[in-house]
Amino acid sequence: xxxxxxxxxxxxxxxxxxxxxxSAYRVNAQQxxxxxxxxxxxxxxxxxxxxxYVDSTNQAELTEKAIVAMxxxxxxxxxxxxxxxxxxxxEPLQGNFEGVGIxxxxxxxxxxxxxxxxxxxxxxxxxxxxxxxxxINGEDAFGSxxxxxxxxERLRGPKGTKVKIEILRKGRKGLIDYTILRDKIxxxxxxxxxxxxxxxxxxxxxxxxxxxxxxxxxxxxKLKSAGMKNLILDLRNNSGGFLDxxxxxSDEFLPAEKLIVYTKGIRSPRMDFKATMRGGFExxxxxxxxxxxxxxxxxxxxxxxQDWDRGLVVGRRSFGKGLVQRPFxxxxxxxxxxxTARYYTPSGRSIQKSYEEGAExxxxxxxxxxxxxxxxxxxxxxxxxxxxYYTPSKRVVYGGGGIMPDVFVPIDTSFTSKYYTDILRKGLxxxxxxxxxxxxxxxxxxxxxxxxxxRRTFIIDDKFFKEFTDFAASKEVPADAEGIEKSGNEIKIVxxxxxxxxLFDVSAYFEVISPIDHELMRAVxxxxxxxxxxxxxxxx
Numbered sequence: 001x002x003x004x005x006x007x008x009x010x011x012x013x014x015x016x017x018x019x020x021x022x023s024a025y026r027v028n029a030q031q032x033x034x035x036x037x038x039x040x041x042x043x044x045x046x047x048x049x050x051x052x053y054v055d056s057t058n059q060a061e062l063t064e065k066a067i068v069a070m071x072x073x074x075x076x077x078x079x080x081x082x083x084x085x086x087x088x089x090x091e092p093l094q095g096n097f098e099g100v101g102i103x104x105x106x107x108x109x110x111x112x113x114x115x116x117x118x119x120x121x122x123x124x125x126x127x128x129x130x131x132x133x134x135x136i137n138g139e140d141a142f143g144s145x146x147x148x149x150x151x152x153e154r155l156r157g158p159k160g161t162k163v164k165i166e167i168l169r170k171g172r173k174g175l176i177d178y179t180i181l182r183d184k185i186x187x188x189x190x191x192x193x194x195x196x197x198x199x200x201x202x203x204x205x206x207x208x209x210x211x212x213x214x215x216x217x218x219x220x221x222k223l224k225s226a227g228m229k230n231l232i233l234d235l236r237n238n239s240g241g242f243l244d245x246x247x248x249x250s251d252e253f254l255p256a257e258k259l260i261v262y263t264k265g266i267r268s269p270r271m272d273f274k275a276t277m278r279g280g281f282e283x284x285x286x287x288x289x290x291x292x293x294x295x296x297x298x299x300x301x302x303x304x305x306q307d308w309d310r311g312l313v314v315g316r317r318s319f320g321k322g323l324v325q326r327p328f329x330x331x332x333x334x335x336x337x338x339x340t341a342r343y344y345t346p347s348g349r350s351i352q353k354s355y356e357e358g359a360e361x362x363x364x365x366x367x368x369x370x371x372x373x374x375x376x377x378x379x380x381x382x383x384x385x386x387x388x389y390y391t392p393s394k395r396v397v398y399g400g401g402g403i404m405p406d407v408f409v410p411i412d413t414s415f416t417s418k419y420y421t422d423i424l425r426k427g428l429x430x431x432x433x434x435x436x437x438x439x440x441x442x443x444x445x446x447x448x449x450x451x452x453x454x455r456r457t458f459i460i461d462d463k464f465f466k467e468f469t470d471f472a473a474s475k476e477v478p479a480d481a482e483g484i485e486k487s488g489n490e491i492k493i494v495x496x497x498x499x500x501x502x503l504f505d506v507s508a509y510f511e512v513i514s515p516i517d518h519e520l521m522r523a524v525x526x527x528x529x530x531x532x533x534x535x536x537x538x539x540x
Contacts, residue, residue, distance in 0.1 A: 099156035192510035201228035208241030208297035230285035240296025265341035286311030295319035303345035320402035322352030347389040349399030378408035419483025460492040
């Protein structure tokens with residue numbers, strides 16, 4: 001029988017497909033066989049240990065250690081979370097926990113209330129900054145036994161349960177009894193929102209939690225009402241969080257249909273994530289601040305903004321985490337966060353740094369960067385042409401290990417002295433301010449009802465500063481004329497910032513210290529450099 005060339009081609013093609021399918025079947029069958037044998041091998045070993053090992057063993061503990069060791073062979077971000085640790089591990093990203101709703105510090109072995117969470121159970125009962133918790137459920141809650149873990153174990157608990165405390169309040173005789181009904185307490189992911197100038201707004205986002213998008217939207221609305229036209233989004237030391245939250249946040253800045261990020265892996269087909277029409281800040285200049293502590297979700301936002309020429313990235317090269325983890329629950333309710341895909345910026349960049357040399361070398365990367373001088377000069381960073389990409393305005397961007405900023409800002413060590421390092425290491429500025437506030441809180445609240453007045457008129461004078469240096473000397477950090485000359489101004493501003501935090505909120509601290517945040521001041525300069533933004537406006 002004769003066949004035409006076309007028919008023969010079809011038959012050959014069909015034959016090839018049949019061979020390929022048969023080969024695939026054999027491979028899959030072999031994989032199933034190997035997988036079954038591996039499971040049986042592990043189970044057999046556990047049984048041998050159980051029956052024949054010289055000493056008694058804990059099989060559950062051995063299994064957990066085996067899982068941890070196995071995941072270490074994959075990549076640095078695939079991790080095992082035990083059943084007992086799951087809730088604690090999820091709290092920072094879920095955006096809430098259940099408890100009494102206070103911020104506290106340990107001061108002279110006593111639990112000192114720094115602030116009650118607005119609207120929380122303690123706030124509703126009138127518990128306020130400066131209160132000292134003396135007993136919890138009838139047990140003395142002071143002395144050397146009191147640690148951060150001690151406090152959280154006793155004050156956190158399921159919503160609807162009660163905890164009894166007694167507090168000591170300055171100006172009141174005796175202890176005051178409170179019975180607090182625990183509730184859900186929000187964990188804010190924004191540390192600061194304020195206006196840097198008449199038209200530049202500032203948002204400092206610390207994590208990508210479930211509540212982050214709502215918080216950012218509220219902050220943008222607040223800043224717009226105050227006259228904001230341009231925005232600095234500070235993602236320094238933001239180690240990431242939920243992928244979908246990073247996508248939604250990027251959507252706030254990009255026009256509809258712009259690709260934000262895509263993910264793919266061997267067993268995870270490519271998925272594209274694009275911007276919608278709901279962006280809340282698609283017009284106006286945008287600067288995104290990053291540094292070596294900015295990772296994962298932070299890099300998705302910075303990469304999307306940079307790749308589309310939507311704004312400028314300012315700071316130092318980011319961490320370099322471009323792997324996507326998916327949680328899988330095991331039969332005992334423990335969880336494995338397993339890396340299932342890599343993510344890529346719109347230009348196609350993978351910013352995941354290498355982990356071929358193992359986890360120890362991977363996490364030593366930042367130390368190595370510092371040693372090589374990367375935190376001081378951008379010239380120490382070399383990228384091969386193979387990972388070079390281009391934005392719409394033909395700017396060069398690089399993959400292969402973090403987001404390299406458009407404007408490099410070196411780490412500032414100009415004010416650092418041994419004296420400054422010693423008082424910082426021992427937490428003496430914070431301890432001094434707590435003691436100062438304990439004595440002066442009522443007067444300060446009366447004098448400074450608003451932050452603007454405090455910033456304008458409160459001064460750390462020579463007398464105040466001498467009191468601090470004497471306090472530091474009593475804690476074995478003697479006054480150092482050379483160190484004070486070099487670091488004195490920064491110390492004064494940080495002390496003022498800490499007082500502002502205790503009088504108002506965390507945002508007030510960042511607003512007060514902003515003049516000595518040289519990276520932020522450089523970002524403000526960049527915002528006002530027309531030539532840097534001119535190309536971006538053409539590209540968009």
